[in-house]
Amino acid sequence: MKEEEFSEWYHRMLEENNIVDIRYSVKGMPVYRGFAMFIIREMQRYLESLLEENGHEPVYFPGVIPEDTLGRESEHIAGFEDQVYWVTHAGKTPLERRLALRPTSETSMYEMFSLWVRTHSDLPIKIHETVSVYRYETKHTRPLIRSREFLWNEGHTAFAMREEALRNIEEIKLIYTKLINDLLCIPILINQRPDWDKFPGAEYTIAFETLMPDGRTLQVATIHNLGQHFSKVFNIVYENEKGEKNLAWQTSYGPGFGRLLAAVIGVHGDEKGMILPPKIAPTQVVIVPVLFKNADNQQVIDYAKKIEETLTKKGVRVKVDYSDEHPGAKYYRWERQGVPVRIEAGPRDLKDNKIVVARRDTGKKEVIRLESLDISRLFDEIADNMREKAKKKMESKTYKVKTIDELTKRVGEGIVEAGWCGEKDCAKQIDQVGTILSITEDQHECATCGGRGRRIIVAKTY
Amino acid sequence: MKEEEFSEWYHRMLEENNIVDIRYSVKGMPVYRGFAMFIIREMQRYLESLLEENGHEPVYFPGVIPEDTLGRESEHIAGFEDQVYWVTHAGKTPLERRLALRPTSETSMYEMFSLWVRTHSDLPIKIHETVSVYRYETKHTRPLIRSREFLWNEGHTAFAMREEALRNIEEIKLIYTKLINDLLCIPILINQRPDWDKFPGAEYTIAFETLMPDGRTLQVATIHNLGQHFSKVFNIVYENEKGEKNLAWQTSYGPGFGRLLAAVIGVHGDEKGMILPPKIAPTQVVIVPVLFKNADNQQVIDYAKKIEETLTKKGVRVKVDYSDEHPGAKYYRWERQGVPVRIEAGPRDLKDNKIVVARRDTGKKEVIRLESLDISRLFDEIADNMREKAKKKMESKTYKVKTIDELTKRVGEGIVEAGWCGEKDCAKQIDQVGTILSITEDQHECATCGGRGRRIIVAKTY
Numbered sequence: 003m004k005e006e007e008f009s010e011w012y013h014r015m016l017e018e019n020n021i022v023d024i025r026y027s028v029k030g031m032p033v034y035r036g037f038a039m040f041i042i043r044e045m046q047r048y049l050e051s052l053l054e055e056n057g058h059e060p061v062y063f064p065g066v067i068p069e070d071t072l073g074r075e076s077e078h079i080a081g082f083e084d085q086v087y088w089v090t091h092a093g094k095t096p097l098e099r100r101l102a103l104r105p106t107s108e109t110s111m112y113e114m115f116s117l118w119v120r121t122h123s124d125l126p127i128k129i130h131e132t133v134s135v136y137r138y139e140t141k142h143t144r145p146l147i148r149s150r151e152f153l154w155n156e157g158h159t160a161f162a163m164r165e166e167a168l169r170n171i172e173e174i175k176l177i178y179t180k181l182i183n184d185l186l187c188i189p190i191l192i193n194q195r196p197d198w199d200k201f202p203g204a205e206y207t208i209a210f211e212t213l214m215p216d217g218r219t220l221q222v223a224t225i226h227n228l229g230q231h232f233s234k235v236f237n238i239v240y241e242n243e244k245g246e247k248n249l250a251w252q253t254s255y256g257p258g259f260g261r262l263l264a265a266v267i268g269v270h271g272d273e274k275g276m277i278l279p280p281k282i283a284p285t286q287v288v289i290v291p292v293l294f295k296n297a298d299n300q301q302v303i304d305y306a307k308k309i310e311e312t313l314t315k316k317g318v319r320v321k322v323d324y325s326d327e328h329p330g331a332k333y334y335r336w337e338r339q340g341v342p343v344r345i346e347a348g349p350r351d352l353k354d355n356k357i358v359v360a361r362r363d364t365g366k367k368e369v370i371r372l373e374s375l376d377i378s379r380l381f382d383e384i385a386d387n388m389r390e391k392a393k394k395k396m397e398s399k400t401y402k403v404k405t406i407d408e409l410t411k412r413v414g415e416g417i418v419e420a421g422w423c424g425e426k427d428c429a430k431q432i433d434q435v436g437t438i439l440s441i442t443e444d445q446h447e448c449a450t451c452g453g454r455g456r457r458i459i460v461a462k463t464y
Numbered sequence: 465m466k467e468e469e470f471s472e473w474y475h476r477m478l479e480e481n482n483i484v485d486i487r488y489s490v491k492g493m494p495v496y497r498g499f500a501m502f503i504i505r506e507m508q509r510y511l512e513s514l515l516e517e518n519g520h521e522p523v524y525f526p527g528v529i530p531e532d533t534l535g536r537e538s539e540h541i542a543g544f545e546d547q548v549y550w551v552t553h554a555g556k557t558p559l560e561r562r563l564a565l566r567p568t569s570e571t572s573m574y575e576m577f578s579l580w581v582r583t584h585s586d587l588p589i590k591i592h593e594t595v596s597v598y599r600y601e602t603k604h605t606r607p608l609i610r611s612r613e614f615l616w617n618e619g620h621t622a623f624a625m626r627e628e629a630l631r632n633i634e635e636i637k638l639i640y641t642k643l644i645n646d647l648l649c650i651p652i653l654i655n656q657r658p659d660w661d662k663f664p665g666a667e668y669t670i671a672f673e674t675l676m677p678d679g680r681t682l683q684v685a686t687i688h689n690l691g692q693h694f695s696k697v698f699n700i701v702y703e704n705e706k707g708e709k710n711l712a713w714q715t716s717y718g719p720g721f722g723r724l725l726a727a728v729i730g731v732h733g734d735e736k737g738m739i740l741p742p743k744i745a746p747t748q749v750v751i752v753p754v755l756f757k758n759a760d761n762q763q764v765i766d767y768a769k770k771i772e773e774t775l776t777k778k779g780v781r782v783k784v785d786y787s788d789e790h791p792g793a794k795y796y797r798w799e800r801q802g803v804p805v806r807i808e809a810g811p812r813d814l815k816d817n818k819i820v821v822a823r824r825d826t827g828k829k830e831v832i833r834l835e836s837l838d839i840s841r842l843f844d845e846i847a848d849n850m851r852e853k854a855k856k857k858m859e860s861k862t863y864k865v866k867t868i869d870e871l872t873k874r875v876g877e878g879i880v881e882a883g884w885c886g887e888k889d890c891a892k893q894i895d896q897v898g899t900i901l902s903i904t905e906d907q908h909e910c911a912t913c914g915g916r917g918r919r920i921i922v923a924k925t926y
Contacts, residue, residue, distance in 0.1 A: 025576070025579055026525075026526055026572070026575070026576065027530050027533055027575060028526055028529075028563065031526040031528070033523065033526070034523060035521070036591070039522040039523055039524055039593075040522060042524075043522060059497070059498030059501075060498055060502060061495065061496060061497055061498060062495070062496035062500075062504075062596075063488075063495055064488055064490055065565075065596055066490060066493070066565075066598075066613075068489050068490060071489055083555065083556075085555060086554070086555060087528075087551045087554050087563075088551060088552065088553040088554070089552075089565065090550065090551075090552045090553065091549070091552065092547075092549050092550070092600035093545065093546040093547060093548060093600050094545075101490065101549075103565075113488070113489060114487070114488065117485070117487055131501075134527055136527070138555050138557075151527060153524065
């Protein structure tokens, strides 16, 4: 799909399905409406329960960070200082110290970690919070994708040993993969970012991204190995069994819920509208009774209610569409909203206890008996199909190229694997066409100079 | 309990049980730790599901409000302008318009309502969000009770008819009563505030409060009838069936989660520590296996695991305390944390499949067979007892007085019913000893001058 075409479709989805309202009077800060918040809350609860099973505790840290706290780690503040919103007054009183709206919470949290950690028995610390963060983006903002306030979950840790921090990173990779791929059916690339593109203050950053229909990649989550950078400046020190004092090893990570929602809309949608994975759909099944004008529809209405009751009892989120619109108009509206399953039931069906089951993901219709409807299996089948379809689409848009000309041609269509020798001059040419997402360990000749190099992953990014 | 005594006990509870940490470097903004956030999240989910069953949609509105939007309703801004934190810069750039950290969201939301409402079919609007709000308190701050950032849920509505707004107020009264009294077992007074104490911009305010052990009342939630004050200035206008344009009728409301948690701690606690209602306790049952030094404890450990498994299967949040502390030390620690049920199991119990069940609320111990433990019934009994006990305590601290001397004596001990003639001079004397929480419709002679007046409710407040 072309860029403008996708952009137009995407904004139409956001508006017609009441997802966000971009007319709020602060630019770059949209209002999240019921539909969006329902889905985001499903993601949030799923993620929080995985993190807590893994030993994380939920916390809430203040939304503002004093200037001196935010500034303690020099790379960190250098990375964020242009993006920070500053509170300078309370009422009519100027504040003694400026307060930053949290752009991320490493500094506020680690100030407290240094109070919480004394001996090895105070470790590990694994905490998470779901909050909004504020970053004054100077790039073009896009609702859910790049906004000046966004909703995320951030996890933060401190460990006694480096190996524990590394194991934690592997565990979080699995947890985020469950969230993104299992729950949301979105295929992901997991890559270590080039050194120049890591989180300010980290040793390295691992990014999760998916491919949007316009050929750009969208980063939806990151994990940072912070090493001992922050524990050093915040003095997070523990005493081990031998009485020796050591710095803690730290990691931090977070997925953005707005970007995940944008990915759900973009990755799964089609020309008819959105397609939602059953587990997160605000309405999982819509029942459309086939009603006739000037006829006694009571039996059909009763039958629809019976179907509704059967499903509600199973914990399914159901709606019945009694409106007097034309069936085609009803189908159009529910399809656009991405409702995974539509059940049609008319006067002829109810005699044999039959229903018509229409799947949003395949568009297929099937007539079955009501009692043979295994809804949770159907939901699983839909999710499996969506996951598989999205994966194949992303694979089909992954290209391996040798030359800068091929690279130039393919970048913008999808994810491109090329080579780079490591020289700045060669990187400059690559940078002009796309972003180097990752530099792998594999050998690959340089797309620019043809010299020996390593395999890189390049794409246009959001 | 005396004021200083309670204050000392309360702060000890917060610290020893890891509820909040007040050492964060912004005064009046504590860090909520895992224990607090678990309980707050239980409250939040319970409340959100009640609100959504009632037709509310979850939303998320930006955390900042432009100065001109916040200032549109004159009473509203007059009430909040001294308390607002102002964002003035983004990075190094001064902002064109100052942005307020939301002290409450009427203005940001109603700006959007005016875009969302065109005809009567766009009404009612019923939305809610769980967010943090910021108010620069000049009074003495107290963790969970009065802080400069606090977590709440705020509900906002717009209706076509005044009667609908009034019915909504009654529905919210029931919902908040369920949250506070059913879930948290806290007795409440529901009173309309005197006119001088209403929410800035409201027609009137209804407050929910409970009584703390030091004799002060704590306001935990409010409901505001906004009439057409905000719909007028924000131009929330709908066209009815006849084509006439009318202003919408509005309400807003919110409980504070920090204050509710403070009430749970204060209302139910005793000299041993906290007592938590089973439904919200992070740990609902602690199993203490009776272990002996230099003995083979394997059978007892296996038995404890069996009990744990039995309860976990029923969805109970259980912990087993395998630590090698003295049993007394273990009991002390778990009692202080308010765990509702402790199960002890030693070598003699396991032969007959017996357990010792100790209730935190009554302190009673009972030996029963494991298979006869009906845990959900036990939880209900505990909650019922806690609710009843707290109610009786509040009733026993409710006084009816006739004179200003009696009022002076009783205020500070609890809730006092007195009389007031309506004259300012008489109110001044009453104000010197306590706060008039409400003026009822009942007749009652004035405590100050003895003249004809109405019954008032007076207390020392937080």
